[in-house]
Amino acid sequence: MLAWGLGAPIWAQDSAVSAPGAVVRGLDKVNGHTVDANIPSGGSAELFGLLVTLSECRYPADNPTGDAYAFLTIRDPDSGAVQFEGWMIASSPALSALDHSRYDIWVLRCSNS
Template sequence: MRAVLGLLAALCCAAPLLPFTASPALAQMDAGWEPKQEAELQALDKVTARITILKARLNQPITFGTLRVTVKACNARPPEEVPDAAAWLQVDETREGSGGRPVFQGWMFANAPGIAMLEHPVYDLRVLQCR
């Protein structure tokens, strides 16, 4: 019983995880982030090992291979703080038969790419910066 209560207490205190699943509007309310209009993303084709730098404006879908990437929000830390960028991405699979199904939706952070990752067998995507 004590172990179960300890686990519940730990889960209740996991508030830092909230921004990763929160809506794009929530992060724009945080005074520690500055909203930007363009995201710079690094895309990797795992089959060819080719890296491509993508520039995506807010709400303007771009394609990489069979992925359609839409940046809904892109925020950066102010210049006087440690540099970081966070982008709210919606990534859809567009190959035939997929029906445009979503494969990722949420926040990605430049300084912590392992927190929220695109799990795709062929492609990898990472946020580099917001401008």
């Protein structure tokens, strides 16, 4: 039998460090255009007409360049409708992804600036 924590994913373990922000990438699937945004924790950025708000970004304490995961809320700024809310994992963006017909948004990494 495995002890709790040994088989748990990195985002479920306590060895994570919070970063002051995250780098997020947006993709327009129609024309292939991409844009990156450095978003501070608690801040927002508009990517292709969607408002992306970062609550927190974390990364493994023993590997600062390792896998980041961030809690994002993505809204339509006109209606305020939430398109996505939850944790996104940089190495597995499809695991918890924005479901939008034209745009993709995902976390690249945590940022320290």
